[in-house]
Structure formats: C-alpha cells, structure tokens
Amino acid sequence: MFALLIRVVKHQPLMFSKLSQSYQFWITLALVVTVHLLVIFLALMDYQTMGPASSKKDVTETELVESDSPCDGKDLTGKKKEVVGDRVNLRVGPGTKFEKVTYVNPNDSDQELVARLESGMRVLEQCISGDWARVMVDRPARYKESHQGWVAREYLR
Numbered sequence: 001m002f003a004l005l006i007r008v009v010k011h012q013p014l015m016f017s018k019l020s021q022s023y024q025f026w027i028t029l030a031l032v033v034t035v036h037l038l039v040i041f042l043a044l045m046d047y048q049t050m051g052p053a054s055s056k057k058d059v060t061e062t063e064l065v066e067s068d069s070p071c072d073g074k075d076l077t078g079k080k081k082e083v084v085g086d087r088v089n090l091r092v093g094p095g096t097k098f099e100k101v102t103y104v105n106p107n108d109s110d111q112e113l114v115a116r117l118e119s120g121m122r123v124l125e126q127c128i129s130g131d132w133a134r135v136m137v138d139r140p141a142r143y144k145e146s147h148q149g150w151v152a153r154e155y156l157r
Helices: 002-009 021-050
Strands: 076-082 102-105 108-114 122-129 132-139 148-152
Touching: 076 132
Parallel strands: none
Antiparallel strands: 076 122, 102 108, 122 132, 132 148
C-alpha cells in the first residue's frame, strides 16, 4: 500500500493512467488522509492503554492504607545512604500495605507517576521503623521535592 502511495505521490502513474488528473488527485488525497487517520488512531489507542499511575494500585489481600507517616522523634538517624536496587518503590508509610508515593509528571500535569529510586541515587535517611526507613532524595537534586517516603532498608547502603 505504501509503495502505491509513494508512486502516486511522485506522479508515477501506476494504475491511474486512464483516469483524469482530477480523479488521481482525489484518490491520492483519500489515501493520504486514510494513512494519517490510521496513525492518529493507533497513537490514541496507545495513549489510552498507558493510563495514569494512580489507577494502577497494587491491591493485595489487605486494604491499602493512606498515611504519610512522619518520623515521630524516635529512631531519628539523619544518615546519608546510597540506593542499591533498581526501580525501588517509595511508600507513604513503613510497609507494603501503604500506597506508593506518586508525583505529577512535570511534562504532563494530567499524569501521575510512581516515585521510584534507582541504583546510585543518594538519599538522606530521616528515621527508621523496623525494616523500613523514611528517606528523601539528596541527589539528583531534581527529585528532592517529589521523592520522599518510606523504603525497605535492604535497598540502602
């Protein structure tokens, strides 16, 4: 189909030699519009399947708990740590029963993204609770505001 379209656009008659130029123009225009509409349709279908991060919550046997657990004064550490795991989720509380931390995509204000830590990131450990630590990203600096929450301590060194 694309070879036919390219030949028609380059004015190389293929099967249209017996048609008037007016008909050739309209057939070419119809083919071009059809291809453009197909591309737009596929792009929209791909966009719809992505969906915002907030609609993809992990639902386990227990109900998710929404809580932004602050450090309550005990077990304060203030230590600088390095992340040793890839795509480590930040949680709003100390445990997997808490929701993942999300933030607004700076390039698309209608989309929420899940805040994740990557290997090599530097964080400030604010406090600990069992096997979990409340952290805020120190480096890279662009994540200081959006990437704060609880992470399993096994991913910190």
